[in-house]
Amino acid sequence: MKAAVRVLFVSVGILLALAVVACGGAPPTAVPTNPPPPPTNPPAPTAAPTPAPVSTSAPAGLSGEISFYINEGADEVEGFEQLAEAFEEQHPGVKINLVNIPNDDEFDQKIAALYAAKTPPDVININYRRFGQFAIKDVLIPVDDYLKASTVMKIDDFYPQVLDAFKFQGKQFCIPQNISSLEVYYNKDLFEKANVPLPKAGWTWDDFLNAAKALTKDTNGDGKIDQYGLGIAPSTIRLAPFIWAHGGELVDNVDRPTKLTLDSPAAMEAFQWFVDLQNKHHVVPSKADEATEGDQSRFEHGTMGMYLNSRVETPELRETIEEAFEWDVAPMPSDKTTATILHSDGYCISKDGKNHDLAWAFTEFANGPVGQSQLAKTGRTVPSMKRIAESNDFLVSSEPPANNKMYLDMIPNIRRVPVATTWLEVEGALNNEIQRAFYGDATVQEAVSAAIQNTQEYFKQNLTDLGSQ
Amino acid sequence: MRRSFPLRLFHPSYRTQLVLLLLPFLLGVFVLILLPMAATFLLGFTDYDLFTAPRWNNFANFGHWLVDQLFQRALYNSAWFILIAVPLRVTGALVLALLLNRSGRAFGFARASVYVPTIIPEVAYALVWLLILNPGFGVVNLALQAFGIQGVPWLTIPFTARASVVVMWLFQLGEGFILMLAALQMISHEMLENAAVDGANRWQRFRHIVLPLLVPTLLLLSFRDIALTFQGVFVTGLLTTENGPYYTTYFLPHYIFDEAFGLFRYGYASATTALVYVVTLAIVAGQVLAMRRWFRLEELD
Numbered sequence A: 001m002k003a004a005v006r007v008l009f010v011s012v013g014i015l016l017a018l019a020v021v022a023c024g025g026a027p028p029t030a031v032p033t034n035p036p037p038p039p040t041n042p043p044a045p046t047a048a049p050t051p052a053p054v055s056t057s058a059p060a061g062l063s064g065e066i067s068f069y070i071n072e073g074a075d076e077v078e079g080f081e082q083l084a085e086a087f088e089e090q091h092p093g094v095k096i097n098l099v100n101i102p103n104d105d106e107f108d109q110k111i112a113a114l115y116a117a118k119t120p121p122d123v124i125n126i127n128y129r130r131f132g133q134f135a136i137k138d139v140l141i142p143v144d145d146y147l148k149a150s151t152v153m154k155i156d157d158f159y160p161q162v163l164d165a166f167k168f169q170g171k172q173f174c175i176p177q178n179i180s181s182l183e184v185y186y187n188k189d190l191f192e193k194a195n196v197p198l199p200k201a202g203w204t205w206d207d208f209l210n211a212a213k214a215l216t217k218d219t220n221g222d223g224k225i226d227q228y229g230l231g232i233a234p235s236t237i238r239l240a241p242f243i244w245a246h247g248g249e250l251v252d253n254v255d256r257p258t259k260l261t262l263d264s265p266a267a268m269e270a271f272q273w274f275v276d277l278q279n280k281h282h283v284v285p286s287k288a289d290e291a292t293e294g295d296q297s298r299f300e301h302g303t304m305g306m307y308l309n310s311r312v313e314t315p316e317l318r319e320t321i322e323e324a325f326e327w328d329v330a331p332m333p334s335d336k337t338t339a340t341i342l343h344s345d346g347y348c349i350s351k352d353g354k355n356h357d358l359a360w361a362f363t364e365f366a367n368g369p370v371g372q373s374q375l376a377k378t379g380r381t382v383p384s385m386k387r388i389a390e391s392n393d394f395l396v397s398s399e400p401p402a403n404n405k406m407y408l409d410m411i412p413n414i415r416r417v418p419v420a421t422t423w424l425e426v427e428g429a430l431n432n433e434i435q436r437a438f439y440g441d442a443t444v445q446e447a448v449s450a451a452i453q454n455t456q457e458y459f460k461q462n463l464t465d466l467g468s469q
Numbered sequence B: 001m002r003r004s005f006p007l008r009l010f011h012p013s014y015r016t017q018l019v020l021l022l023l024p025f026l027l028g029v030f031v032l033i034l035l036p037m038a039a040t041f042l043l044g045f046t047d048y049d050l051f052t053a054p055r056w057n058n059f060a061n062f063g064h065w066l067v068d069q070l071f072q073r074a075l076y077n078s079a080w081f082i083l084i085a086v087p088l089r090v091t092g093a094l095v096l097a098l099l100l101n102r103s104g105r106a107f108g109f110a111r112a113s114v115y116v117p118t119i120i121p122e123v124a125y126a127l128v129w130l131l132i133l134n135p136g137f138g139v140v141n142l143a144l145q146a147f148g149i150q151g152v153p154w155l156t157i158p159f160t161a162r163a164s165v166v167v168m169w170l171f172q173l174g175e176g177f178i179l180m181l182a183a184l185q186m187i188s189h190e191m192l193e194n195a196a197v198d199g200a201n202r203w204q205r206f207r208h209i210v211l212p213l214l215v216p217t218l219l220l221l222s223f224r225d226i227a228l229t230f231q232g233v234f235v236t237g238l239l240t241t242e243n244g245p246y247y248t249t250y251f252l253p254h255y256i257f258d259e260a261f262g263l264f265r266y267g268y269a270s271a272t273t274a275l276v277y278v279v280t281l282a283i284v285a286g287q288v289l290a291m292r293r294w295f296r297l298e299e300l301d
Helices: A002-024 A077-090 A104-116 A126-134 A142-151 A159-165 A188-193 A205-215 A236-245 A265-279 A285-290 A295-300 A312-321 A356-367 A369-377 A405-413 A425-440 A444-467 B005-009 B012-045 B060-064 B069-100 B105-119 B124-132 B140-146 B158-171 B174-186 B187-195 B202-231 B234-240 B252-262 B266-300
Strands: A063-071 A094-100 A124-129 A183-187 A229-230 A304-311 A327-328 A340-341 A345-349
Touching: A063 A077, A063 A104, A063 A356, A077 A094, A077 A356, A077 A369, A104 A285, A124 A126, A124 A356, A124 A444, A126 A345, A126 A425, A183 A188, A183 A312, A183 A405, A188 A205, A205 A229, A205 A304, A229 A295, A229 A369, A236 A265, A236 A340, A236 A425, A265 A444, A285 B140, A295 A304, A295 A312, A327 A405, A345 A356, A356 A369, A425 A444, B005 B124, B060 B069, B060 B158, B060 B266, B069 B105, B069 B158, B069 B202, B069 B252, B105 B174, B124 B140, B124 B158, B174 B202, B187 B202, B202 B252, B202 B266, B234 B252, B252 B266
Parallel strands: A063 A094, A063 A124, A229 A304
Antiparallel strands: A124 A345, A183 A304, A183 A327
């Protein structure tokens, strides 16, 4: 009998040991693995995906907790923490479990595992370029009815093109937090030192190139360039605005793409012009220099005149540059027309989440006037809500950039990549070819042919996916 | 009295003790390795996106390999990587073990140094290499510069990027090194001394006594290393070369990760993982056969 007790002890010990092993074997995530929220039996019928939400006018009805997953850098996460806290203060008894996973791969892995386990993030912040991948899986809920019933926001409050980026088969899925775009961050001190006119609205490709040339310098006379005029990543989302500005197109149909259309003369010319920045004019860091120090680091250290990125980097630039030099933002230069590319993340609600009403209430708060003003003040976003974007909460700040109005002026020129289920694969294959051309390992002609050929399968897959719906 | 209490009550037989002691390990193997393996094999025959229930699609996943250029590239890269890295790692472990199998404080330190790169966390290891191979201020290029040689951006040229990943993997041969060291120390000194008395020189002693006695260990190590390398260099490669340039350091583990978690093709990724399992099992079978044959030959001698 007592021997049996002993065996029991041993078994318990083994189980404990196993538990330790299992925990130790988990992938290294730097985040607390929040348990899924317990089912909180919301008062509204859970099965109906279209309850008429009365949550905002009667906050007392909200209870429970939800998880909110974001994929942000260290300097950006604070804004989201404040957002969650402000919501919790408004609604006592409600808890937002904010989880930030800065590393893209880890984020993907964690999200996939959570959805597979049917315990998805209640609210997830994703980029519109990834949205199609989720939408096709039918794991998000459309928010049209919530939006119609909302007293906090109306469809007309938002810039239409950014809502479109989160539409799938006619339904609105996510609420975009921002309408950011690609812009030119520039070092004002370097421009003034080199006597180059500051960039301004309507500046041309020639102005842009001349500035880049004037700012590319060997400052210490050792025969090596140590200040570059321009930093731009050779990738689809950086090249695209140049193609559009020159009158070319990325795909044949942005709503139902079937192929890349980079082989048109306009697109090829723009691509060539883009590649020439490296191979002909040498105004961007060479391959070796790029590997020595990345563009953003160069810009932050004051050794790069212009750096192309979206609004997302503003909090980090404020943090790292401090008072070292003056910087500002300028619109993308114009060619035959003016064009830039949409950068936007949206709050999406998971179908398998346990508390849709609370998830919506938080989404509504975060993207309503209060939440959007709050996040805009951190510098992270260009608000997607018109009246917040046009308010001083966004336009006026004691910290750079000063030219916030530029983002709003550029909104009519914002274009976007298509929503497709396989879009990230298309980008992956195209990025590889853009890099080959950019670093002189292929001609533009070769890169374009290879890109068109290598992406055929993905476009076909997208059409199959859409057809099977 | 209280201390010896449990022991007096429980006197298991030797066999029971063995089973009990092995139980945690066997349970672990079952729960953490065999079950997931079986699940992977089954999922390999399905269309599974992690969101909706898996659907059988028979052999479609395997057929997709034929048209999937990225898969083919990753497989090709992995195969080349094994062909080059494994012989280097095994030879390296043997040579280092031969050199450092001596007593003395300096040798103890040297043995520890050989082992350390193996136990450094992968991310830290990758960051160290990024510094060493940095084209502008890395140690390698600065050293070359001192001799008037122009360095290259090691991690961004296809050939040197591949070579760099091999070198990074080469330095992590600590486990093989320990194994060789243990095998060397099991060789009886008397036998070597007798051979020396009979007039065998260093090389002859190595060639005719040490090497034959090491063959089982070398075989074991080679097969184990192939299996390990097939799945290795995941984090280091990812962080240093970012799979590039142009997918030249894109290996099967990276590919499987991207398919499963980046693109939600879990069924297809499972099929590819199953391929890795099958190849690994074939290698283990080869190992067993080779060992048997070796021992039979030895008996005949």
